[in-house]
Amino acid sequence: MNFRINKASIFIITSIILGVFTIFLSISKGSVKIPFNEVINILLHNENVQNSHKFIIINLRIPRTISAIMVGMSLSLCGAIFQTLFKNPLTEPYLLGISSGAALGVTIASVFNLFVFVNGIWGTFAFSFIFALLSAFIIFTLAGKNKSSLLILLLSGLAINFFFSALNSLLLYFNRDKLQNIIFWQMGSFTLSSYEKILYTSPIMIILIIILLSKSKELDVLLLSEDTAKSIGVNVKKQRIFILIITTLLTSICVGIAGTIGFIGLIIPHIVKLIFPLKHRIILPLSLYLGAIFTLFCDVIARLLITNTEIPIGIITALFGAPFFIYVLKKAKANIL
């Protein structure tokens, strides 16, 4: 017998096991302790179960798990794509200030009661998209002129982050009565996930994800020099702007669902590229998958870290992400600064 065990198959098997395990963990763990048997019973037979436990699993934990998967996939994918768009390893929606733009949009929508359409979901997303786009284009203009110098990009993102967060705080100061729901939400949380929200957002997210995945070839080309790209027949500028808009839209939907969660888009694509320094055809789907697992895992930690309470997931991802950021910065310094 000759098993051909290579890096790829180990990686794939491990991540499948990890995925199944994390999903099960997310469904079975929370502040209310539900015994293993009962969880299985609720999921499979649906008999002899306590009604409240059934509700917690079916109507709280499962929607929460789905939301975390959707948002995790999207943010990780957006991070991978931003890194290519700006030819820069240290970008992701949060660090570029795009998430805080989106968050400002959400605050404006809720403070001025611009909850139009279905339960306010679309009103919120429209505003978060407009402001996310605004920050994306500020960044894009700045980065375009300086050929995405790492420093310029990071500092611009920082400035946009500060500016939009300040506007956000200012708005909340004037509207203290809305503070309760918004301010902490800016650290990101999946606590209030519901099937309704998932139903309205997931189809669009899936379509956007498919569009972005289909751009793998173009993204490969964008990494080449502009002349080479032209000779292959790719209109670099047009592609960059199109992909930027789709990515920003996806980011703003994520912010609308769960608030600003940072660093997922930084950590996951990096790990993927570390193991598979390949084409986007491979990098993007892997980032998608691992992004979902990582986010789900962080959400489980957020639920279990303190007994009887849940903390914002943004705290957990930042705790992992910020040291990782410094590590990448140290590595990248030699090449880019």
Place this chain on the structure above:
Amino acid sequence: MKKILFIFLFLLVSLNSVFSEGSKEEINISKTSTILDSYQREVKIPNNPKRIISLGPNITEIIGALNFDKLVGRTDFCDFPKQVLELDSIGNITNPNIEKIVELNPDLVIGSAHCPKDVLESITKLNIPAIALYDDNSIEGSNKLIEQIGKIINEDEKAISIIEENNKLIKSIIQKTKDLESKSAYYVVGFGSWGDFSCGGDTYIGKMFDLISADNIAKNVSGWNYSIEQLIEKDPDIIIISKYFDSKNQFINTYPYSTLKAVRENKVYEIDNNMLDRQGVRNAQGLLELAKIIYQDEF
């Protein structure tokens, strides 16, 4: 003519100030005493302060009940008794506007447990005695605080009578609720995407529930942390929420709270949580409101 009048007035004013200065000094000698505030700071304060700035809503309520006329300043958060709104505000609780405090020319500044020590220090350095006063978070603690403030602002008798009145009310509430059947209740301290907070058994609001033999679903947790999952599991008969900040409306319209039995059966009640939260003169009244919500018709 005008000039003469002006000079005359000027003389009168300066004479007056000379005299009053003299008499003030005299008062200072005999009428200050040193006290130890709740931060264990030794501060020299006037025996009969007449211009007091309060740096805490609960302090404002206590002084308002003892002798309202002695208050000259309040914080943005002080809103009871109603007439305090006419007083100048010195800003927020933790970071008051010191220039405004000086402008109001107080002879005593009193802060609560939320007032940072260094704020008080910097006010005291400007020759304005500033102290912090607080006690245990409980009804007994509130009583002790009322008594202490009564002594400091020279209104001891009023303080004692308020405390006695409150104690009488509390006793009657305890007596009445002792044998009543309590519905299960959940007290909302915070809710939403950043987490759920309620009064655990060891918190002072949790102890108020115990006092009136009420069934607090959060009694088994310690502190204020709770979670939506536990709330759904316990699914209480009634829910009590702050009447401020549009809280009830937001609560009942947010999934998954909207699925709770109490929300479906329209058993979410608003309370003026300031009566419970602020360690002051209204705690007994707050306890009464709480009992009325929990026992409804029986009470």
